[in-house]
Amino acid sequence: MSVYDYVLTEQEFVNKNELKYPFEERGLQFGDGIYEVIRVYDGEYYLIDEHVERLYRSAEAVKLQIPLEKQEMYQRLSDLLTKNKVETNAKVYMQITRGSAPREHAFPIDTTANLYAYVQDLPRKTKLMKEGISAISYPDVRWEWCYIKSLNLLPNVIAKQEAEEKGSFEAILHKDGEVTECSSSNIYLVREGKVYTHPAKKNILHGCVRSRVHKFCEDEEIPFIEEAFRLEDLQYAEELFLTSSTAEVMPVTKVDDLVIGEGKPGPLTRNLQRTYEKDAGLAGSRSIFKETTA
Template sequence: MSIGPYVLTEKEFVNRYDLTYPFEERGLQFGDGVYEVIRVYRGNLYLIEEHVERLYRSAAAIHLQVPYEKEEMYKQLKQLLHLNDFTTDGKVYLQLTRGSAPRDHVFPVGVQPNLYAYVAPLSRKHSLMKNGVATITQKDVRWDYCYIKSLNLLPNVMAKQAAKEQGCFEAILHRNGKVTECSSSNVYVVKDGAIYTHPAEKNILHGCVRMRVEAFAKETGIPFHEEAFHLEDIQYADELFLSSSTAEVMPIIEVDGNTIANGRPGQVTMQLQQAYEADANIPMSDSIFYVQ
């Protein structure tokens, strides 16, 4: 993955090789910060307003000031793509921390936040979205404020690594058997034509694509219930899928070695995939229903 040469900071655009911070950086030492990952299609930011809104919500939740007003942030992120002459599929990673200061648990006074954003290529996962993926289940051991998109991701990293070591795409997390979300995505079960997923409360991240999935369901007449399901519900599911900015709408065809339904992506999931592609202005030549 090749990161674009220009990086947005809290003050200006700089060459990525010139971007440095002191080793006493609170994001590095405390995970004291928040972040966003914004999908880019053909050089266009997808769901930029939703991502920026969530960035501000996460920052406010930890009493952190964003150095740009929202409208200015939109302009700066678009300028980031322009300066890097970025016209393909990719992602923008944006990170904001409380800044650099001598190490102390309490918030430093008079310290400017550190912000940086970069763009990098990211191709669509055509084959996986077309055929589905395998997952495992893991106990959710994260903190109680998962709605904050913070830098404290060690439990997520451990769960994702466990999935990889078992040849799987994701780990479905649960608390006492109640499914919350995945290590880096939201998760949904489909039963009798209706979608069920954990309510957008503090125990899950309020995914930007999750919000669009709910909208797509309503637009196409698919019942959408913010109602948590349990591990035992998975074995009786008609369909299972996950969503995120990098995975889009991804069918799950296997959990802990057990096949979901007939082992193929279901009709509801494929309807949502089609709605996603239309919403993101994906050309037919790049559609998962067209690309072999």
């Protein structure tokens, strides 16, 4: 089943062999692939083991064969930073799809996965971490397998855009009022010195920073309760924060028209921010607290 020579693009007709992108690519046509975003501080990966393990778990879940064994993956990722002479704060985006093949829903036979990864500078969001951010609530209409870090992110993109248009940093997702997570981060409610967050089930992403925050809480004997809370519980929240590889531990001070707690980052969130910085080697002169004691 062959494709005719000329392809319609946004500007003109182009010969299929001269297209600037592979139009018969399963990630492009089906979202048939997985990805990871890995944080880099001062040229060094943070939580690299957690990210690599999740990458391979996602691949196994969608029956995708990654073309590199784990040890070779570690080496290639290290070489990526070395080759680019990365010495600052950045992120690495990696994407793996099932490959390029004629468009059929069933998996292609004898097709090699397509893999690429690139590095992009990413300064820390220090001002927001100090002051806190606002968020909106938004219905969670995603599929049920959000634990897989797949390329199927259109609902997340729409939710994030809705937050952007309302001048907010993030969208807190909920199913009939039960909070799951955010469009690109995990979310936590603090009440009476306890941290509440949705259980790590299939309908949320098992965040790498989330797992680290869990450990921080255990080490400091802060109750970490994996129990879903509801939108109406936000009115009783003393603190609210979210986590991700790019946002770190981010205080949330307002959701829709509701001010959280005292309208500023709370002491438990501050404690976790400090612990995160220490764990990531960011304490001292690189800390967000070097100019403030708030």
